[in-house]
Amino acid sequence: MVSASDEAPVTQLLARARAGDAQALGAAYSAVYDELKRAARAQLRRMRDAFETTALVHEAYLKLAGGAQLTAVDRNHLLALSARAMRQVLVDDARARKADKRGGGQEALTLTSALGSSEAAAIEVLALDELLASLHAVDERAAQIVELRYFGGYSEVEIAGMLGISDRTLRRDWRKARAFLLAEMSA
Template sequence: MEPAPPIEVTRLLARARAGDAQAMGDVFSALYDELKRAARLQLRRMHDDFETTALVHEAYLKLGGAQLAAQDRNHLLALSARAMRQVLVDDARARKADKRGGGQDALTLGALANAGEAAAVEVLKLDELLDALHRLDERAAQVVELRYFGGYTEPEVAGMLGISESTLRRDWRRARAFLMKETAP
């Protein structure tokens, strides 16, 4: 299925912000396949018990549904990637707090390293690291969030952030270096 045109999504978001309750549903309908693709990629990396549809719906609820104030398609996709991250972190926290000792699945930074490094980081640790990276370099943290949690390619992320692909690759290298340094023994 072809992705929804950015201009149409932006118009629908403007209608939703103006109080059109149906418009937000139309936005998510237009982007649903793209959001499911991002969720599927994330869950494949994590081997999580979440189902793709459940993650997309939980992220929608986390975003506030019709109360969402996204400005355009790219902003909504970025917010959705962040919401998916938050849903998965909340789930990991709940499993960690489980009295029966429910374990949590590990995320690997091998995908971040692009060199096959097998550093494993728990979901909560990755969340802490991204928060620290966000304080140091907000755009680099956004790059990680969109690439890792959103499952978007370099050209897609560059377009979403309005930067060149070479700038994106520099941010990606800087973010990976920070994350690998912080997870090194």
């Protein structure tokens, strides 16, 4: 868990970034970089994806830094937005790999060829993304919890702190989210 003294500089950097300081976002991201790499490494290991940890963290930063107005107000919010950006990077990559399978210059995939681990990971990411979109429409906080656990790699205690909820509320929402996702997968 992060202490308030560790969070204050990130909050100040994010305030400067929102005020227009172009280098403040980079500094804030640097302050949480090791934590983001740990989360990305855990996610990629769980998915058995070929994406590299550093590349995922950097792509997420580019997604956050590019174009849109930064909305992060503190360290936890930046970590949550980064987890969402990592999810978007992995989903975009999976869609691109899936599009390649439909004729992007690749050999045709036959019924006898087995899916490699990266193809299976791409299918898993796309399926989870669709399920999360459905869950988000029903319960936004539960979807955010799944996103932070699955794509961010954060523990229950860390997520409860990020969302400002009790451990008990988090566990209840996590059970509800899992039940929803299992029901949707079996439907």
